[in-house]
Amino acid sequence: MVVSKICTGNYAAAYGSMRSRARTVAAYPITPQTFIVEHISEFINNGEMDCEYIEVESEHSAMSACVSASASGVRTFTATSSQGLALMHEILPIASGMRLPVVMAVVNRAIAAPINIWVEHNDIMPERDSGWIQVFCDNNQEVQDMVLQAYRIAEDKRVSLPMAVCLDAFILSHTVEPVHLIDQDAADKFVPQYKPTGPILDPDDVAAVGVFTPPDYMMECRWQTDKAMRDAVAVIKEVNDTFAKQFGRDHGGMIDPYLVDDAEVVLITMGTASSTAHEVVDDLRAEGKKVGLVKLRFWRPYPTDDLRKIAEKVKAVGVFDRAVSYGVGGPSFVEFKSAAFGLNLPVMNFIGGLGGRDVSLQDVRFMYEQLLEAAKTGKAKRDITWIGTRGVEQ
Amino acid sequence: MYEVRFHGRGGQGAVMAAQALASAAHAEGGYATAFPFFGAERRGAPVLAFTRIDEKRIYRKTQVYEPDFVVVLDEGLLESVNVVEGLKKGGVVLVNSTRKPEEIDVGIDTKLATVDATSVALEVLKQPATNSSILGALAKATGLVKIESIEMGIMQVFGDRLGPKIGEKNARAARVAFERTVVGESHGKRVLKTAEKWLPDVNNLPMGVAGVAMKTTAGAVGPGSFLENKTGSWKVFKPEYDEEKCTMCNFCWFYCPEGCIYRKDDRMEFDMDYCKGCGICANECPAEAINMVR
Amino acid sequence: MKLKELPDEELFTRGHTACAGCGAATAVRNLMKILGKNTMVVNPACCLLIFGATYPYLAWKVPFHHVAFENTAACATGMTRALRVRGKEDTLVMGIAGDGGTADIGIQALSGAAERNEDMLYVMYDNEAYMNTGIQRSGSTPFGAWTTTTPVGKVKAGKADFKKDMPLIMMAHNVPYVATASVGNIQDFINKFEKAKKMKGFRYIQIFTPCPTGWRHDTAKTIEIAKLAVETGMWTLYECENGKVKINRKPKMTPISEYLKLQGRFRHMKEDDIKKLQDWVTRKWEADEKYAQCRQ
Missing domain, CATH: 3.40.50.920 (Rossmann fold)
Structure with a gap:
């Protein structure tokens, strides 16, 4: 059954993460992203979302915890904005370098100085070369749909990269408009149960994730990540088509x-x-x-x-x-x-x-x-x- | 252009030697660069340093592949490192050794010089810091720079870092070593095997450079694979164990940073393939059953 | 467990590239014997990262993870929560970092994880400076010590400030377990790791691990110096278990000059500075003892 509800972009993002069955969320509040983490906390405390929520003490720790949880084999989600994204900066290329399919909602807000909480894309532009797939949404429906698609894209073996779903501060994050909320059965059909794309941290199958790497291996490693980003183009189109077929909404791919x-x-x-x-x-x-x-x-x-x-x-x-x-x-x-x-x-x-x-x-x-x-x-x-x-x- | 490659161990000051040589060449009006092999090597691990000398500005910022001269600060390295790799025809090898040039086998026929830099350092500096002495020997063996320039270079580089008094002492060590250097020929027969490296291509490198257990043509990689790295060549002193005195208290077994002392039924076993010769076991043995010997 | 009962199998293997006489290496290979195979390790940028995990080689025989420098406790949080999701709560997550990664750049993430009482063991191996980058001063460097950023110059010589009291800071977080240990005190070391392994919630152990390269001492003296640190009162062996503090060893209060003279990093120290440090040590020990009495 298709349910349409008037909701904010922040709600759509949080809802999408719940329906995608993110099992670990680590996030830190920042205006105008705050409602995302509040909604997720409510979903969890109401028993609607089966998820470990980590109330970290900073965005840096939020991304760090997501990276390590992902490296330990679970689906993760986080959300941030502006200064928070800047504080995460160090860990973003680590997520992509380790090829971890972390998904994050980024509520785009101006970067200081001058300090300002309103919409601007200057917060994410410095992350252009961080190895994150980045999609920009223009309505709340798209925000929810792209969170689900993000997991399909990021967790595709040909890709295995983290992905950011971007929404404009206030214009989407705090604006309500009708959104067809996806029910759990349909979501489960579209986003299958999480299977890690590479070796993970597991005492029953020992591997290391994040080893000091000498020059002899770096070019090959970088090439692989570059190829994954190039291959993502085809996967993005595929996932868009699959989504359109199942839900009747075609957001257009690239x-x-x-x-x-x-x-x-x-x-x-x-x-x-x-x-x-x-x-x-x-x-x-x-x-x-x-x-x-x-x-x-x-x-x-x-x-x-x-x-x-x-x-x-x-x-x-x-x-x-x-x-x-x-x-x-x-x-x-x-x-x-x-x-x-x-x-x-x-x-x-x-x-x-x-x-x-x-x-x-x-x-x-x-x-x-x-x-x-x-x-x-x-x-x-x-x-x-x-x-x-x-x-x-x- | 002349290129010099220094082979040493972390902590032996190969980089300072390379810099002092550059300083010496510069003092003679030449242009010189010196640099380490950029890495994160610990004290005791094999390291490399390089000096380039020319009359005009040196533009290349590459590594050195075909050195004219090779300097070996630690004779023990000859066992594990192919020090003559890429050595130019007519090049010279200089080894810190008590032996004569003809007694040393580096695997090829080459002009080779030796100097007992360790003894010189112990005499002059009262400690086995051979990086200044070896430069005096280099002046003698190659004529690349004058000994007076070496002295100046050492006073500058060592003096800046460690104070003028120590700089002067080191310059004196270089002079003494210069006098004692023996230049000769070496006829190498030994087949030197360079350890094979595992260099997977883009299709075979695990995604994200994950450390997974694999058997490769160059041995095991992944968890626990540091066993492939025989650190025993690092040591200067080695433990000598007296089974009779041992009380099997297990202290040495616990304290050993390497984990290269094994418990057997009634004795301890020391694995010289990995022992770095730190001497903790001997220092801590309550029964004095362990002695460090050269 | 007694020393002789420690297993033979090394979960941190030989062939690692630590400097000869490395106290941290002694600590790591032994604590791994106590913690056992069902352990996952996260380790920031530090000596241990390099000497235990340089691709494609690893000394670790358990899952090993590195992310960055300042986030060990946050990463350990992600790991422990993920294990809970996967129903593998019996697996121990250990974050192990040096003093810089713990007391300085890592203290924010550490404090956050401790306050949330995350289920992990956090180990700080304390070699009292940034050794990996070449012996720079940290918050854990003792007063007077030479480092490359507190060089012995004509106007100033050695560190001007006293060592940050991390164990006390951690005790203030009211976590289930905080302890100090030393590579020189075997049974105490074993007891504490055994105890920590069995507990749940946030556990913190700070191990005193001399560094011959950075402290400028004979490689054979690592353990002797560690023992002297305890006997002089430079390093108090105590533990705080569920709020109760217990001193594990009463120091002999050997004059600190005995400890200082074995190490090149203190060689330049003048008498009045040694006295200043001695006074600090005496006061610190008295304070530790009183603190333990208050929290019995």
Whole structure:
């Protein structure tokens, strides 16, 4: 039976971890992630979730406990945000280096300074090269569904990597919208019982996880992890299809394109800006403008091939970044330019929504207008535009 | 360009020797670099250090594969390490040894010099720190740098680290060793077997470099496999055991950091394949049944 | 268990690459005999990691885990909870770390795990400095000791501060078991690990393990120095079992100069500094004794 309920993104994430039968959760509270750990605690204390909850004293210990629990053969879950993610930073590449399928919800929030609790993607951008698969959601349904899919992807033997499910602070974490909550039987059918992907810590079958490794073995080890990330692309698509078949919801795999086939210009977005842009695209289409939207779902692995195929067919591409790599532009913009290398088309970067500044319909419309202009002239007005930033030329 | 490879053990100061040699060459107006084999070796374990010397700036930051000169600070290493690996034709080997060059077999025919650096160090420094003496011998055996430059290099590197007085003493040790170095030829017959290394490719390396038990062409790996590593070659002194005096108190068995003393029915057995010669067993034996001998 | 009853089988094998005369190696191979095969080990960055587990070789014959430096107790928590999920609660999880990994960078995770009374044995092998990185001062380094970050210079020489009292800090966490041990006191060592093995909840044992390389002493003197540390009062052998504190050995109060003179790290110490340290030791022993009386 399909139950639809009005709930927050935080609830959807917590619920997804329960239905995936995470057996060890180690987490530390941080705004705006707090409700995730509260919901999980409630599930456990109400007897709905059979799980060891570790009330660690920091995010560093949260990730450490998850890594070691995963290395000891159980399914784990955690959640964090911003400064908490930064404190975990040291342990993130350890999870991927050990090839442990830890799943984490990341509520994206600005990184200090200045201290700020609102949405921004600058917290996770430094983790780009940490070996974590990263998916950005634009609605609460997707948050729940992606937690379940995350276990399927991360625990696939071809992958065996940790995965982060990202949701925008407040815009998803604290906003309620209807979510089809998956029941346990259906979840069990989709996420099978946990089988470790590699050797684990077990007194009955002795192995070591995390041994000091000399140069003689490092290149091979790194290559394997790199291959796993490359192989993850196919697995992500497979899992998306399997999910769509069972639940009737297709989130799109690596990317979710909207009205791209005949589009003259497309905008690439991540997270909830995609949702807002969706509406603007409809408006512009009604006005007869050939605009499309590419919702960039997976940030790692990066959908290089999918994006290039789209770029080959359009006259201009815009990339919206809710983050900035100081002095260079938005991280997503930089990445896309690399994917589109050699293609002769204007690419414009729009940086906006930092630290919780709203991304409005007008903002998105402005971006499309700029792109349409660039498509007409064949030239971008400027490479990087800081949306709505006072005193900065638009 | 000349490349020198130092073979020593952790704690013997091979790196300082390599640096002092670089300093000596630099003092002569040349360009020089010195570096250790970057690792995490403990005191007593075989280590490597390198010096490169040239008249012009040295750009390469690679490891040394074909040294012109090889310096062996610890003769015991000849048993476990192929010290002449990659040695250039016409190269020179220098060994800290009481023996004559022709008595030493490094597996190839080569110019070889010896010096009893340990005795020199004990005489001059009152301790067996051979890393300065060996540099004096290197000056004599190779002519790579002048002994006066070696003295300067030692005073600089050792002096900076350990104080000017100790620097001067070490320079004197180098001078004495310079005088006592014997240069000759060695005709090697011994077949030196380099221990095979297990180097799996990307398809065979366990995921995440997990330490799982496996039999490989190079022996066992995984849990308990350090047994493959015979640490017995580290020792200078070894325990001599008097069964008659032993009371089987088991103290030595407990205290031994290696676990290389075994309990038999009525005696203890000492496994020299692993004993590092620390001397704890002899120091703690209440019956004085153990003595450390060279 | 008596010494002669300890099993022959080594669960931490020979061939490891610890320096000759390493006190930590003596501690580890013996405590593993007591804890036995049904043990999983987590160990941070420290000497023991390198000399016991350098790929592809391992001295450990039990499951071994390394994650980072400051998180031993958090990792042990993850392991012990996972074992509970898997119905293997009889398996002992041991976190074993050096003094830097415990008293300094690891104290946050340690305190958290102790406060939660996680089911684990946490062992600190105390060699009183960061030996793995080359003998730098730690919170556990004693007053006056030379290290490479407290070098003997013209203006300052040796550590200016006193050793952090970790056992007391751990006792303040009100955990089931806190004990100190020494590689020099065999029966006491065996008793404590045997006792800890049988208990549940958070257990902490701090072992005094001399380091010839870092302390600048003759490799043969490791055990002699460990014993002297106890007899001079530098290291109190005591335990706190379910809140009750017991002194296991009353020191002879041998002057600390006997202890200091065997070690190069103290060689530079002037008389007034030795006196300062002696006063500290005397006061510490008196305080330990009184503390034990209060918590009988």
